[in-house]
Amino acid sequence: MNPTLPVGADYVRILPEIVLSIFGMAIMVLDPLVDEKKSQQLLGGLGLIGTLAGLVSTWIMAQSPGFAFWNMVQVDGFSVFFHVLVIAIALVLILTSYEYMAVQQLRAGEYYGLILFGLVGMCLMSSAVELVLIFISLEISSISTYILAGFRRRSATSSESSLKYFLLGSFATAFFLYGVAMMFGATGSTNIDAISAALNSGKVPLLAYVAMALMFVGLGFKVAAAPFHIWTPDVYEGAPAPVVGFMSTAPKAAAFAVLLRIIFEANAPGRFWLIWLSAVLSMTLGNVAALVQDNVKRLLAYSSIAHAGYILVAFAAKPELGAPAVMFYTAAYAAMNVGAFAVVSHLANENERYVTLENYAGLGRSSPILAGTLTIFLISLIGIPITGGFFAKFYVFSAALQSNLVWLTIIGVINSAIGAYYYLKIIVVMYMREAREEVPVLPIPLALRAALALTLAATVYLGVVPGRMLTFVQQSAQQLLQAEHTSAREQVGNAAVPRATQ
Amino acid sequence: MLHLVLFLVFGAICVAGAINLLVQSHPISSALSLVVVMASLAVEYLLLGAEFVAAVQVIVYAGAVMVLFVFVIMLLNAGVEERTKGSRVALILGIPGVLAGGLLVAWVLIERTGTATVGLGALPGFPKTIGNLLFHDFLLPFEVTSVLVLIAIMGAVVLASRPEPKNPEKES
Amino acid sequence: MTPSLHLWLIPILPLIGAAINGFFGRRLSRQTVSAVALTFCGAAFLMGLYVAARFPSLELPHAEYLGHWIRSGNFMVNFEFYLDQLTLVMLLVVTGVGFLIHIYSVGYMWEEGGFYRFFSYLNLFMFFMLTLVLAGNYLQMFIGWEGVGLASYLLIGFWFTKDSAASAGKKAFIVNRIGDFGFLIALFLLIKHFGSLNFSQLFSSIAQQPAETAGVGLLTSIGLLLMVGAAGKSAQIPLYVWLPDAMEGPTPVSALIHAATMVTAGVYMVARSHVIFGHAPNALTVVAIIGTLTALFAATIGIAQTDIKKVLAYSTVSQLGYMFMACGVAAYSAGIFHLMTHAFFKGLLFLAAGSVIHAVGGEQDMRKMGGLRQYIPWTFMTMTAATFAIAGFPPFAGFFSKDEILARAYEANPAYWFIGVTTAFITSFYMFRLWFMTFFGDYRGREAAEHGHAPAHGHGHGGHGDPHESPMIMLVPLMILAVLSVIGGWVGIGGRFEHFLSPVFGEGATAVATEALSRSTEITLMVISVVAAVLGFYLAYVLYLKRPELPQKIADSLGGLYQAVVNKYYVDEIYGDLFVKPLVDGSTRILWHGVDQGVIDAAINDTADGARHVSDSARQMQSGNVRSYAGWVAVGAAVIIAYMIWMGVR
């Protein structure tokens, strides 16, 4: 019989979420109390401390792996990995936003609060093993990003971006939810382990296939996989630049975590060609459409579609190879993309005036540091060795080849070559074109320097000595995949009602 | 038999409301149609035994949430819909897609779950049982919804306040 | 084992001279430059004499090894030197005539700009030519072979500011390269089948092969390909076109390279490869035919040329044809004999012509000369000796060698002989035409000078005033060569020359040959050839001294044929239209603009454009309309649902 009240270990296993919520609330409470000028520094600092505390608590959480809250969440290497990842992304985001918010003259309080609250959702997504919780945390992360996307309230594009994201996001959520309902209908459970057990025993009900399809629509939308990617460019273009860096990585990573759990742990039936096709479409559409973009934010949006495609390639591979590849890729992509957006948001200046390629002309001369850092991020996005991007791709394609997905790999590498073009275009513009109009480049504040240094270090670290990371993700993936064998867990505890037979 | 009749009657109201939602051109009418749908759905929930859910459906959903809608419609002074032709994709691809998808799902539902039947009040969802679940097994999601609500409040504050930073007026 | 003769010194000495003049000549006085050049060239000549002196004590063939050059796996090429009778003849001719021409050049080029450059090139030429001659393997020979081509290129283009000179140099090099191509392929065949290029190894292994009497076998192919090389270097049909143009170079160059030495390299090479040809009679026949045809063909062109050097150039081509004819009938020693005498008299002819040109201030058109014998008597006298020699009057040198060739040709096939005699007649005719036009009659140069004629290439002599005799430094070589032109042929009397070379080419062949021909036939042939020469002389006398108006009439009556001859049968034009123009135009239009830009680059750019278009259309999906987006999502969802259902039902 389950204990009637949660015990200490239960709380430890959601410690990061608790800590982040507390800090979020603290910001919320403090916001009206401090005046405009100080709020930026104070609340931003508080947010920063919050994320740091979140990291520390994640470490504490990691010390006691296991289930909590009656099989609602599971703490293992896998969830720890994504906890650290999303919190770290948020950390960099806060560092980047510091200056950005001041330049854009935006109110700070709710912003940092929303980030922290959003983090709660994303963290929970990675550790939740119950579809109810997954749904709610998914909504938390989504709604907070809807709001963040519309944060530049004076700008028509920002609110439009927010609206589109919101409408389509809710639309997709409805699909996801319908899928959950069907899955519940097919297996009689909303717990992933139970679902997995049901699906792996005997013939898979047809309803489960439909459920998978609908859930894939919802999650595919969140990770911007084709054909559910179309919202991405519009939303990314309109949303505030640092937020784009955030929402192209953190919620995405969390969504991938969910996708990993659902697809691999639950061993989703009939997924292969679905993922294959989606991967190919994502890579190709993303890369091809990016070729003629001259808005950098939009360009990076298309690129994020393509990267989602590369990640999906790993989903088509054998689970034990694909899962670590996905994890590594999300981390590497986070490092380089957040970094790239940090540069973009710094350059964007007031009202995000300077976000077209044209504005980047001559950057190599006017600000070698920014140009150099951006170049490294772009090189990593292209996937040239000793950057994280290379190993990310390498690992994905290696997993695919080991699973004999030759064509998928070939399409993938060709795509990464196509992709090289538009990243290169930015480099070319920065170094080889002369600026036609004077684009003011503000001095780089300390926080941004820190953000750039962090992302740069991560990008290079993952490119030069990826070994530890790879070992770690392999072990976590192992845990994820072996979960069903090791846990002889009791059924979800609503045993009060007897199960009916059909 | 009664069960079936009730199901059919309220199901028909439900569908009629949904279709009315689609054909009405004024948002207020659509919103009210949705209230009709919700109300009749509440009856369907009752038929299935989900008393608590039916109650919440009427009180919270139809009562509170829809009021918010109506309030906003009034606030924004939304008039009759313009019939702009902004999207061919939605008509040419979307509608057939929905119909095809819907039919497929319907086929699956009929084909694979056809034999199972439920009686009147098949699974009684009394508030107490629901409450037990909610504060024990589903304690964490329940608590987490508080974060969700916090976010919603903050979002409303951020988005609906007047953009001028000098005189922040908070509405909602 | 005979002691080392340090044969490597012979080519290296001129190279040192070339290097000194090349690097420092700009800063040295003309005296020093010429001293350096003469010293090193002369030293080579002395070395040659030394070798000749040591000759009887040597064990022949004598080989010296200097070091490895190329090695790849088991294949190896060395720097090695090879000395036998044939080498000695060539060595002496090259160094001797070369030295004389060096001396002559000092006078001829004294007032030219780039004096040091000229001598540097000249010495460089000596280096390569001697390398060629002394080479102990085919590849080393090829060094010299290509090297003399280079020197020829440099020297023809010596007056590089003149476009025609520059073009002529380039043409010479390229046409030579075509020949070299054949040579190279022959070498590859040799490597492939014999694994070596060393003369001794090669010839001993080939000697064991059976002769290929029918069809085109391996050795025949090699022989034919070598002949392509020889035809390039020695200006045979169809590759002779470069030689007349090569007259753009300074006259001593024409004398040395394009008459006496370099152009004979082909003959030397064929003679050197006699073992191969000996086993490939069909190839030999081809050599003979090409030689014979070239001899006749070039001679006919010579008739109508008015440029004094052009006449000599065509005559060179023609004479080289004789040599190939000789080789073609396996009379190698006769060929080499003619090579030697030709070196004397043709060298002399060019030098004398140079002296004439020098005298009349750079004019080369014979129609503007005439009556020069009183102005430049020494030149006239030496030139006379040479003319008689080339025409084949006894007892001049040319008579003996030509007679030998004709006799041997008759023996092989009377047709060769007949063409040979005809050629001899024509040769005699145009040479005396030259002689009469230049030295007899009245001097016609003055009117031209008054009409503001300026020397074509700033000789610096100034074209005005009476023709004047050349300085002593130019005349002495002339005289020496004149003497040689007279007596040079006597070494062949009684088959002595042939006998000397017999260790190389084999005693047997010559012995059989001499016996085959009866004494009376031999004398008849000799008489006929002398008669031909005399007839030529007479005809020239009639046409160009007695009745100077006649040639024009004849020319008019011949019409098109005459025009064809004057224009060298339009061969240059035909080559131009047939090869050069299509090649250039084809490369430009078809390959560059067509394939490169039109197909490959266009494909690339079209791909890029296509990608841009695809990109644009892919972007059309992003219409910005939320409902459309929802439509895509709905369709996507429907497709996925359908797929998944299909997967489930399956």
Place this chain on the structure above:
Amino acid sequence: MVPVSYYLILSGILFSCGVIGFLIKRNIITIFISIELMLNGVNLSFVAFAAQWQHLSGQVFVFFVMVVAAAEATVGLAIIIAVFRTRETLNVDHVNLLKL
């Protein structure tokens, strides 16, 4: 006894109507209402499946969906207000600054 599939079909019809509403309605608020319709359809499914499996978590799920829908409505309507402020229109076809 009513077959479960009846309920499910009804839920499917509601869901499809919601989707169609999203596709054909121009007013942003109506579109949002259509989304609510979709959620209602899903809710019916949950309840029906709960009855079929005799498993209360389906009903609990509906409860959570409602909470989420309420939160979404708050935020959504706030966003609509924000858009209306900058655009002065509620026609979704006119909200297309961001494209291509």
Place this chain on the structure above:
Amino acid sequence: MNILNTHILTLVTFIPAAGGLLLLLVPRRDRDIRIFSLIVSLLTFGLSLHLVARVHRMLPGFQYEIDRAWISTPNIHYHMGVDGISMWLVLLTTFLTPLCVLISWNSIHERVKEFFILLLVLETALIGVFTSLDLFLFYFFWESTLIPMALLIGIYGHGRKVYAAVKFFLYTMVASVFMLAAVIWLYAHVGSFDFVTIQNAIRTGQVEGFSTAAPWLFIGFFLAFAVKVPLFPFHTWLPDAHVEAPTAGSVLLAGVLLKMGTYGLLRFNLGLFPEQSRHNAPWICTLALVGIVYGALVAMVQPNLKRVIAYSSVSHLGFVVLGIFSFTQAGLNGAMFVMLAHGISTGALFMLAGIIFERKHSYEIADMGGLATPMPKYATFFLFITLASVGLPLLNGFVGEFLVLSGAFQANPWYGTIGATGVIWSACYLLWMYQRVFFGKVTHPENSTLADLSAREQLALWPTAVAALVMGVAPLLWLNIIDPAVQAALTPFAQVASKVVGQ
């Protein structure tokens, strides 16, 4: 000395990049920067001489090896080593770089520091390509060459420099992803990136599914290398890249970068896939032959000095590929030698073209004419190098071409014969070009006052001229070391080799 032997490759490879990093700290005084980079590059050259000095001549395998684990998963090693093939290419790189520094002395005025940093980084990348024995390391260096090179072209070039840079980058990038795919496949199936390990695994038949995958793997590698070479019809990036590149860029591009392709073919295509190489040789040789003739013919009619040289590279590199795919000792030796010789002479030609560009700001042949009169020294150097490039015996071009052609001829007489026409073509286009540039009267009055070579320029040119001569006269200095390595490379082809060369 042992310590130096183990670390020499690391030193040679990374000293330039380290120098480049140090250069970041050097204040922006152009003169200091130039001198500093000259010292760094000379130091590298000096160290690389150690390779030659201490090499075991008859040892066919890799020498100066260093093999340290770098990344455990994936199993990547820091594995470097050179044999007779790669050692010379390393030396070629270190030899050309100081010359590049010298030749860029005055021609680069803006962003001098960045220029030399890029140059030095590029040198490291180039050397790394030749020294890496780990496929990952190799791929890393391979890709690393792209960026500095593209930047050199794009920033310091002229004309349509951006187009050229992008074209260069994309062409090679697109092709090398196929190699990446092949590398990943190999890793996925062998579990190691190590060249030697993979080679052994393949030779002993331990690689699962190799026989079906091998044709594709071969193509994967081949495409990457063929574009780099560039083999017809993948060559169109080259003229553009060359024409717009700054002099130093062109020198390294033609001198070394192209050799990466042929080196790759030799090392990887032949080394890993002998059977596939044999199988594909006919059409590859055909492409090489087309390249030889085609490159030459197109070079002939180019109106631009650099384009002539660029297309001549297409032709010359065709020889290399022909030699490699003849699978004969002579062919491979010759291919190696052509690589080196072409590196020297084409490098020098580009330097010469750069020198005239500094004075005239044009590469158009029509703008020149009669330059031998005002610039005799320049004309002499140019002629000398031209002749080396034409393949005159006793200069460096000949030995290689001769060996290649003789090897090709042994493999198939038609290869040798068609290839040998290249001898004619090269004379045609180079001498015609030379004539148009230098001979005749000075057609543009402003050309009559052009300054002849300065001492610095001569300093840059002399080494190439001397090298061209020494390589031609004493090729054994090189061949002695190349030969055993080539023999080792040919072991899988042993039966062909023994049949063909050397009775």
